[in-house]
Amino acid sequence: MRTFSRFLAKYKGYVLFAISLMLIELAVEVAQPFMMSKVIDEGIIAGQTNSIFVWGGLLLGTTVLAFGVGILSSFYSAYASQNFGFDLRQKLYDSIQKMSTNTFGKFQEASLLTRIGNDVNQVQNAVFMGMRIMLRAPLLVICSLIMALALNVQLALYLVIAFPILAVFLGWLMVRNNRLFRRVQQMLDQVNKVMQQSLMSVRLVRVFGRMSHENSQFQHKNNELRSRTVATMVLAELSSPVVLLLINGCILLMLWAARDLLNNGSNVSVGEIVAIVNYAMRITGALSMIAMIVNTVARASASMQRVDEVFETADQEQDHAEQPEEELHIEGDICFSGVGFTYPESNMDTLSDISFHVKAGSMMAIMGATGSGKSSLLQLIPRMYNADVGVITIDHKPVESYPLHQLRMNIGYVPQEIMLFTGTVADNIRWGKLEATMDEVIEAAKLAQIHEAIMDLPQGYETMIGQKGVNLSGGQKQRVSIARALVRKPSILLLDDCTSALDAETERRLLDAIGQLQCTVLLVTQKMSTTVRADSILLIDEGRVIKQGSHDELMVHASLYRKIVQSQWGKEREAQWMSNKQRELTAP
Numbered sequence: 001m002r003t004f005s006r007f008l009a010k011y012k013g014y015v016l017f018a019i020s021l022m023l024i025e026l027a028v029e030v031a032q033p034f035m036m037s038k039v040i041d042e043g044i045i046a047g048q049t050n051s052i053f054v055w056g057g058l059l060l061g062t063t064v065l066a067f068g069v070g071i072l073s074s075f076y077s078a079y080a081s082q083n084f085g086f087d088l089r090q091k092l093y094d095s096i097q098k099m100s101t102n103t104f105g106k107f108q109e110a111s112l113l114t115r116i117g118n119d120v121n122q123v124q125n126a127v128f129m130g131m132r133i134m135l136r137a138p139l140l141v142i143c144s145l146i147m148a149l150a151l152n153v154q155l156a157l158y159l160v161i162a163f164p165i166l167a168v169f170l171g172w173l174m175v176r177n178n179r180l181f182r183r184v185q186q187m188l189d190q191v192n193k194v195m196q197q198s199l200m201s202v203r204l205v206r207v208f209g210r211m212s213h214e215n216s217q218f219q220h221k222n223n224e225l226r227s228r229t230v231a232t233m234v235l236a237e238l239s240s241p242v243v244l245l246l247i248n249g250c251i252l253l254m255l256w257a258a259r260d261l262l263n264n265g266s267n268v269s270v271g272e273i274v275a276i277v278n279y280a281m282r283i284t285g286a287l288s289m290i291a292m293i294v295n296t297v298a299r300a301s302a303s304m305q306r307v308d309e310v311f312e313t314a315d316q317e318q319d320h321a322e323q324p325e326e327e328l329h330i331e332g333d334i335c336f337s338g339v340g341f342t343y344p345e346s347n348m349d350t351l352s353d354i355s356f357h358v359k360a361g362s363m364m365a366i367m368g369a370t371g372s373g374k375s376s377l378l379q380l381i382p383r384m385y386n387a388d389v390g391v392i393t394i395d396h397k398p399v400e401s402y403p404l405h406q407l408r409m410n411i412g413y414v415p416q417e418i419m420l421f422t423g424t425v426a427d428n429i430r431w432g433k434l435e436a437t438m439d440e441v442i443e444a445a446k447l448a449q450i451h452e453a454i455m456d457l458p459q460g461y462e463t464m465i466g467q468k469g470v471n472l473s474g475g476q477k478q479r480v481s482i483a484r485a486l487v488r489k490p491s492i493l494l495l496d497d498c499t500s501a502l503d504a505e506t507e508r509r510l511l512d513a514i515g516q517l518q519c520t521v522l523l524v525t526q527k528m529s530t531t532v533r534a535d536s537i538l539l540i541d542e543g544r545v546i547k548q549g550s551h552d553e554l555m556v557h558a559s560l561y562r563k564i565v566q567s568q569w570g571k572e573r574e575a576q577w578m579s580n581k582q583r584e585l586t587a588p
């Protein structure tokens, strides 16, 4: 509720103006049955033609006034609610952007999409409705009741009977609807998730001929969404008939009593009875509106809770060091001490007791079996995830003490799964540093050994590449991605097995170029041709460090490393290396 008020406060001028106009509309609406009673009693029954013109004219005039202010009030309500929705969506997007990867994973992309789209819309609609009818409906009920009581207390009291029952019913409806609607939104998350997955892997789905499987998965979730939505709608639709039933029952009781009063010659006029019935009808209409409002508020509050969850989480993990934004230069000395990490959605340790040191400007290769935790380890450095235990320092300061944005601006990261965006080749490289000049883009491309290949493209650097770089080869995509990381001249370069599609010669030239850069390089690789060039090698297995050392040290002290060497070089070359080493060591 606090978040809601905070966002709406900015538009309080518009809100108050819209509500003031709405109050004029309301006053007209409340006065109309009274004017009508005057037309009947004075104009028709008493035969005063003048009264018909006066009260009738007033009735028409106020109707035109109500119409005019109604339009104006709608305009200001729409303005305030749309701007409120815009701000909420913007802030939500901002919070999602700053979210740590742990939290991002916890919420899941599909759910965040539903929250930023559907949930914000629900709240925005409730704001509009709030200004138009949320206040108007209860006020209309109260004022109509007062007017009816003023006309004839005895008859009007019959209308009051329904109120306690209605209050209990609407309260129950609100709580139940809120719960049901939260479940609908959760199901919508699921539908979006299935849809997102199958759209992202549309080619794979077609190649494997899994369209019907994907369809049935979608159908299953869609079915559940339908059933939950129907349950919510049935409940919502129940409200109007209940209101009508109760109020109409009261009107019938009142008419029965009015008949007795008229027969007994009591002091009650036909005009008063017509006016009270008219007020009763307005009360019925307003109560139906209130039932609708109850449903809208229940939905909007469920949606607001979901939006608030994102804000609260984002606030909790606000990066304390994020305030100062001055330029930060990192040398690149990296040290892990007893680091442990488990993915939020997993219950198995991914990394345990990882300790190693990489000197600024050196190159370390990370080797290990598939699933041993190499990518996870790299991702802890730019704080895509936060370590659960232990300390990671850069230049002898914990990574958490750096402003997150500045820390990441000093790091060039090339993920295992290459992702290119729709746009030109130059745009894709410049994505690493938006203000990079064309010379810087070309320099990065040359370092990444992709310049010649780009020049061979139809429009060179201005060639458009489709989503995920459909018109580039695997190796070209890898090198564009490396150029994107290099263009920002990082102090730390993280390469996650991103040279797998390169031929030996290109890879050698790439490593030569990277070796000349003034940056610390951490390189995940399975290729011996790469590891031998590194200053040190970190060998990991099942999330633990087996050994850190140079190629020579690992050959002597790490049997696992020797096995990898054997599998790639063959026994013969390995044996030859061992005997050469032995000779070197025993030489005088």
Ligand SMILES: Nc1ncnc2c1ncn2[C@@H]1O[C@H](COP(=O)(O)OP(=O)(O)OP(=O)(O)O)[C@@H](O)[C@H]1O
Residues within 6 Å of the ligand: 105, 343, 344, 345, 346, 350, 368, 369, 370, 371, 372, 373, 374, 375, 376, 377, 416
């Ligand atoms: N987002 C994630 N959520 C939960 N578990 C994950 C996630 N990503 C990876 N894992 C698990 O963490 C472990 C280490 O994965 P990681 O990707 O770091 O290994 P890797 O050594 O880089 O593997 P590969 O060489 O195949 O890329 C694996 O068991 C993997 O299943």
